[in-house]
Amino acid sequence: MTQPGTIEAERSRDIRKRWLLSLPALLIVLLAATGPLLIVLLYSFLTPGPYGDVLWKPSPDGWIGVFLERDIFTETLSLADAHVSIFVRSVLLSLATTLVTLLFGFPTAYFIATRPERTRELWLLLITIPFWTNLLIRTFAVLQIIRNEGLINTLLMKFGLIERPIQMLFTDGAILTGMVYVYLPLMVLPVYANLEKLDFRLVEAAYDLYATPFRVLTKIIIPLAKPGLIAGSILVFIPALGAYVTPSILGGGKNLMLGNLIELQFGQGRNWPLGSALSITLMLIVTVALLVYVRNVGSQEKRHG
Amino acid sequence: MARRFSVQRQTGFATIAIICFFALYLPIVVLVFYAFNSADSLSSFQGLSLRWFARAFENRQVIDASIRSLQIAGVAATAATIAATMAAIATTRTEPYRGLTLKYAFINQPLMVPEIVTAVALLIFFARIKIWTGYNGLGYLIAAHTAFCVPFAYLPIRARLENMDSTLEKAAADLYATPWNAFRYVTLPLLWPGILAGFMLAFVISLDDVVITEFVKSAGQDTLPTYMLGQIRRTITPEMNAISALFLLLSICVVIVFFVVNRKRV
Amino acid sequence: MKRILAGLAVTTAVLAYAGLAQAAGELNIYNWGNYTSPDMIKKFEDTYKVKVTITDYDSNDTALAKVRQGGSGFDMVVPSQNYIPIWISEGLLLESDPGKMENFKNVAKEWADPEFDKGRKYTVPWAMGTVGTVVNSDVYKGDINTWAIVFDTPAELKGKVNVVPEMNDVIDAAVLYNGGTKCTGDLTILKKVRDTLVKAKPNWVAMEYGTIEKMLSGDFAASSDWNGSALRQRLKNPAIHYGYPKEGFVFWSDNLAVLKDAKNVENAKLFQNFMMDPENAGMNSGFHRYANGIAGSDKFMPADMKGAPEIDVPAQFASVGVPSMTCPPQVQELYTKIWTELQK
Numbered sequence: 001m002t003q004p005g006t007i008e009a010e011r012s013r014d015i016r017k018r019w020l021l022s023l024p025a026l027l028i029v030l031l032a033a034t035g036p037l038l039i040v041l042l043y044s045f046l047t048p049g050p051y052g053d054v055l056w057k058p059s060p061d062g063w064i065g066v067f068l069e070r071d072i073f074t075e076t077l078s079l080a081d082a083h084v085s086i087f088v089r090s091v092l093l094s095l096a097t098t099l100v101t102l103l104f105g106f107p108t109a110y111f112i113a114t115r116p117e118r119t120r121e122l123w124l125l126l127i128t129i130p131f132w133t134n135l136l137i138r139t140f141a142v143l144q145i146i147r148n149e150g151l152i153n154t155l156l157m158k159f160g161l162i163e164r165p166i167q168m169l170f171t172d173g174a175i176l177t178g179m180v181y182v183y184l185p186l187m188v189l190p191v192y193a194n195l196e197k198l199d200f201r202l203v204e205a206a207y208d209l210y211a212t213p214f215r216v217l218t219k220i221i222i223p224l225a226k227p228g229l230i231a232g233s234i235l236v237f238i239p240a241l242g243a244y245v246t247p248s249i250l251g252g253g254k255n256l257m258l259g260n261l262i263e264l265q266f267g268q269g270r271n272w273p274l275g276s277a278l279s280i281t282l283m284l285i286v287t288v289a290l291l292v293y294v295r296n297v298g299s300q301e302k303r304h305g
Numbered sequence: 306m307a308r309r310f311s312v313q314r315q316t317g318f319a320t321i322a323i324i325c326f327f328a329l330y331l332p333i334v335v336l337v338f339y340a341f342n343s344a345d346s347l348s349s350f351q352g353l354s355l356r357w358f359a360r361a362f363e364n365r366q367v368i369d370a371s372i373r374s375l376q377i378a379g380v381a382a383t384a385a386t387i388a389a390t391m392a393a394i395a396t397t398r399t400e401p402y403r404g405l406t407l408k409y410a411f412i413n414q415p416l417m418v419p420e421i422v423t424a425v426a427l428l429i430f431f432a433r434i435k436i437w438t439g440y441n442g443l444g445y446l447i448a449a450h451t452a453f454c455v456p457f458a459y460l461p462i463r464a465r466l467e468n469m470d471s472t473l474e475k476a477a478a479d480l481y482a483t484p485w486n487a488f489r490y491v492t493l494p495l496l497w498p499g500i501l502a503g504f505m506l507a508f509v510i511s512l513d514d515v516v517i518t519e520f521v522k523s524a525g526q527d528t529l530p531t532y533m534l535g536q537i538r539r540t541i542t543p544e545m546n547a548i549s550a551l552f553l554l555l556s557i558c559v560v561i562v563f564f565v566v567n568r569k570r571v
Numbered sequence: 572m573k574r575i576l577a578g579l580a581v582t583t584a585v586l587a588y589a590g591l592a593q594a595a596g597e598l599n600i601y602n603w604g605n606y607t608s609p610d611m612i613k614k615f616e617d618t619y620k621v622k623v624t625i626t627d628y629d630s631n632d633t634a635l636a637k638v639r640q641g642g643s644g645f646d647m648v649v650p651s652q653n654y655i656p657i658w659i660s661e662g663l664l665l666e667s668d669p670g671k672m673e674n675f676k677n678v679a680k681e682w683a684d685p686e687f688d689k690g691r692k693y694t695v696p697w698a699m700g701t702v703g704t705v706v707n708s709d710v711y712k713g714d715i716n717t718w719a720i721v722f723d724t725p726a727e728l729k730g731k732v733n734v735v736p737e738m739n740d741v742i743d744a745a746v747l748y749n750g751g752t753k754c755t756g757d758l759t760i761l762k763k764v765r766d767t768l769v770k771a772k773p774n775w776v777a778m779e780y781g782t783i784e785k786m787l788s789g790d791f792a793a794s795s796d797w798n799g800s801a802l803r804q805r806l807k808n809p810a811i812h813y814g815y816p817k818e819g820f821v822f823w824s825d826n827l828a829v830l831k832d833a834k835n836v837e838n839a840k841l842f843q844n845f846m847m848d849p850e851n852a853g854m855n856s857g858f859h860r861y862a863n864g865i866a867g868s869d870k871f872m873p874a875d876m877k878g879a880p881e882i883d884v885p886a887q888f889a890s891v892g893v894p895s896m897t898c899p900p901q902v903q904e905l906y907t908k909i910w911t912e913l914q915k
Binding site for chain 3: 345364365366425428429431432433434435436441519520522523524525526527531532533534535536537538540541
């Protein structure tokens with residue numbers, strides 16, 4: 001089909017076709033997600049309206065407020081340590097959530113991918129069924145289990161293993177459990193989609209060469225599953241950064257998460273420019289991290305072949 | 306029973322998977338159990354009764370909201386999956402070309418913004434259109450849901466496509482299959498698990514969305530999550546458990562239908 | 572001049588009557604969730620052949636932001652009294668003049684001419700209540716009529732106190748506890764407020780809304796709370812009591828208004844009038860469990876609400892009640908900073 005000399009033309013036609021194919025997705029995202037964000041960018045440079053919204057008067061205060069803070073009592077400017085500690089808390093929680101979902105999600109996805117072909121999709125559906133119930137209801141169900149008079153404590157007391165209920169609700173452990181519970185399918189599904197096409201002849205070959213199961217796992221399966229693991233980690237990590245429903249219900253809501261902090265500015269705080277600036281900061285950090293990630297992974301793939 | 310050696314076996318993986326499934330379903334069992342509670346609150350169990358199901362059925366707001374949630378999720382997840390599949394094909398298995406990384410970042414962008422921000426931006430943007438056109442139907446919610454579902458559908462499909470062998474498609478093309486036929490009979494079947502995973506993710510993500518929906522909805526467009534959000538400051542009754550139980554029942558029906566249809570196909 | 576006024580009055584009356592006669596069609600109400608009695612709505616629908624649609628919101632700020640942007644098709648809204656001056660000054664409400672409606676005579680004297688809507692030109696009372704404390708007397712037997720329950724938590728209650736995370740309510744309480752006045756911008760008071768809050772927080776087990784359920788299950792032994800919520804708790808567990816803090820407590824009200832861009836103005840006015848009927852208001856109270864500001868409506872409330880100490884403020888506490896009001900933007904900014912620092 002390809003004649004020499006037309007390779008260039010072929011390639012540019014291919015690229016044009018690729019742009020056309022991605023057009024619907026790009027358009028819908030532009031129209032109903034990214035485009036409107038320009039409004040937020042604009043708002044971050046305006047003055048807060050007295051009762052929410054903005055006044056059309058330029059002001060850098062929104063951006064200054066992200067990083068610096070004028071102490072209301074001493075009037076001194078200092079690093080906004082409240083914002084920093086809230087940011088750090090959210091990042092740590094997201095990291096922990098991603099790690100634990102990886103730890104549980106990968107073997108689960110592997111398990112599903114190695115079932116007989118006919119039942120695989122059933123297992124996959126089984127993963128998503130719990131998520132047909134609302135997030136709030138699901139979180140409340142977790143709460144029923146770990147509360148002082150909940151299932152776990154009642155059972156433990158019945159068997160005489162403990163005297164008094166263990167306080168599990170309103171702890172960091174409770175938050176992490178809830179987050180993992182909520183985000184697990186976001187890990188399992190992409191990892192599965194990737195593992196499902198794993199060629200087990202490679203694994204067989206490795207065993208023929210007397211590789212141990214562990215070496216097979218780390219040297220063959222995991223590298224091959226990498227795109228899925230990355231997709232899953234992104235899908236868990238980023239939404240977890242902005243999560244606050246689960247942390248407030250299971251953690252007791254005594255500490256703000258990034259999501260709360262931003263929502264506060266658009267709500268009772270009535271500082272839309274600060275809220276806008278905070279969210280753009282978050283977005284930039286995540287985008288840069290993601291781009292670096294994709295670049296590195298991309299170049300690695302090329303090295304592989 | 307002596308286990309036959311299998312190349313697929315990894316020690317402990319099955320155990321972890323079983324633990325995962327157990328942990329996933331334990332709260333669900335509790336939830337359904339409490340749907341049959343006769344007491345007024347979620348905190349004590351007093352006996353079996355169907356009163357919360359009856360209450361839920363009488364509550365027009367809840368019924369409307371549930372149906373609306375399913376409608377939006379169905380349409381938005383389908384649209385997002387189609388768009389994401391096309392985009393995934395366009396962004397994988399190619400030499401890097403100009404704009405590829407940008408495209409990738411762009412499609413995933415809805416993931417990167419806290420929901421409240423997209424919500425406020427959409428509120429301002431859509432309000433202008435609502436006033437300008439006078440139309441304030443479900444279209445806005447569907448558009449917003451489709452947009453934030455795109456990355457959730459895109460990532461699993463892309464993960465599936467990446468380093469998927471393209472020789473079969475090339476072979477089909479060499480045999481003068483039209484691009485559509487090559488896609489229909491070669492790419493699509495290979496891609497199917499990724500598409501299914503992507504669709505299911507998009508569907509549950511849409512079903513769960515609160516904040517964006519809260520800000521975009523017009524009069525009479527409560528979904529189940531926004532209805533529940535409104536209740537949080539008052540009291541949440543086991544009525545919600547009953548509704549959730551019904552949703553579960555529905556999802557199980559879908560699974561059974563799916564399974565039966567699949568059986569026939571195989 | 573008099574003749575013109577009289578003429579106007581007659582025209583309005585005729586128009587109003589015409590509106591009454593024509594009323595049919597739809598009505599879109601934007602209200603707090605779980606706050607509208609379905610039976611009462613049914614009665615309105617049957618009487619006036621109007622289809623009512625209720626859409627929920629979860630905070631004053633969301634409702635305000637949405638309506639301000641416009642285009643969502645709502646006819647009526649139920650803002651809290653501290654937000655009503657904002658709604659009015661932003662020109663979002665229609666001057667429907669409920670003060671001149673037929674049923675206005677039923678509005679209780681103290682709610683007939685409130686500060687936030689002089690002469691009731693825009694709004695009709697929907698619900699009103701107070702912010703105080705709830706305490707389980709099985710756990711703590713001391714004085715509950717004080718914010719010390721939350722801010723200087725007694726030993727028995729340490730680690731068992733919850734605070735409902737409404738920023739303004741919490742800071743107001745701490746201001747009153749430190750001898751300040753509502754909406755104060757006085758930095759010496761606010762410094763004390765911050766110190767009080769920061770010192771008190773380690774004694775709290777949580778900051779969340781689910782008080783009814785968790786007070787009943789024993790996860791909380793005390794909390795800051797709204798009175799209607801306290802009533803529901805006591806009805807289930809007689810050991811739970813509602814305290815009116817002697818340092819001062821805020822009373823609030825939510826009020827029904829017609830929006831300026833409403834499409835179904837006549838139906839909305841009908842509904843305002845309908846809500847000032849004691850029977851309808853009583854029916855609604857039976858559902859949301861708060862008082863409603865309509866005289867004679869208690870006859871139509873459930874028996875357990877009559878004379879309930881949570882609903883009728885006992886005489887000895889009435890004098891320390893402070894009305895909820897809008898704080899100036901600069902003060903609000905200080906409050907947000909204290910709140911962020913408290914939860915950092």
